[in-house]
Amino acid sequence: MEKPINIIIVDDHQVVLEGFMARLEIEPEIQVVATASNGLEAIDMVKQYLPDVVLMDVSMPIMNGIDATKLIKEEFPEVKVLMLTMHDNREYIMNVMQAGAVGYMLKEISAEKMVQAIKTVNLGSTYFCESTTQTLFTEAIIPAAKKTNPLSRREESVLKLVAQGSSSKKIASLLNISYRTVETHRQNIKHKLDVHSTAELAKYAVENGLLN
Incomplete structure (x- = not known):
């Protein structure tokens, strides 16, 4: 069996963390190695565990996910950051991409799609959930x-x-x-x-x- 994809889940809501962990713990190809509740904790966990993928919430206290992503990518460019959020608007999406994240998905995403997203970014590709893609392409952009x-x-x-x-x-x-x-x-x-x-x-x- 191939080495599992090591991930860290970052969210300031314990219920959300536990829900994501429950979704992923049954996946033999994915291993949750740590969790964090804000951006500063996320940086510490990345330094300690050097994960393959980080599932990062956008809105958090102390340090938000976008700022944490910038710092993580500066020090650990090989770590893939996949953003999780309730916000489906173009400004958020563009800020996330500028920070260095390689994917963006809503927290309501299905377990199957979440696993697909993790595997996709781990292989070096980008991942945007369907509703995010629609938002990007239907809102006004520079022709x-x-x-x-x-x-x-x-x-x-x-x-x-x-x-x-x-x-x-x-x-x-x-x-x-x-x-x-x-x-x-x-x-x-x-x-x-x-x-x-x-x-x-x-x-x-x-x-x-x-x-x-």
């Missing part, structure tokens, strides 16, 4: 036509799939190109846009209307 887009059509296609959470292997299959070609496109896109992470690529795609 792409108003900005100079340096990307080719093929690069736009690759970027769109990256932003939707597809792996390079899946993109290669969907576009009928080689894995190496996809990786080359990804590096070229990062160079052209001067970005350095999958989350930043997704943010660019959203802000420039490439997913419409």
Whole structure:
């Protein structure tokens, strides 16, 4: 059996923490190694346990999830942060992405979808729950036509799939190109846009209307 995905759950409501733990403890591929009730505790737990994924609440006392995520990503860039929240609005989502989180989901998400989200971000992709995706794409955003887009059509296609959470292997299959070609496109896109992470690529795609 492969090594389980080690996660830390961060939420200031004990009932919510216990509920998430109950959902995940039956999953053999996922192991909850610690919990925290605010951003400062989360940072301490990450330093102690070095998890694969952190499920991070946004609104908490002492230090909120966005500030904690920024600090975690600065010191432990390999740790994936998946945001949990009750707030489904574009401002929150964009703040989360700018902080370095690689996913965003509502607390009402089903257990099945939560497990899928954890596995997805652990593999290096982004994850946004369905309602969050709708919010991003239906609320007013800056039209792409108003900005100079340096990307080719093929690069736009690759970027769109990256932003939707597809792996390079899946993109290669969907576009009928080689894995190496996809990786080359990804590096070229990062160079052209001067970005350095999958989350930043997704943010660019959203802000420039490439997913419409």
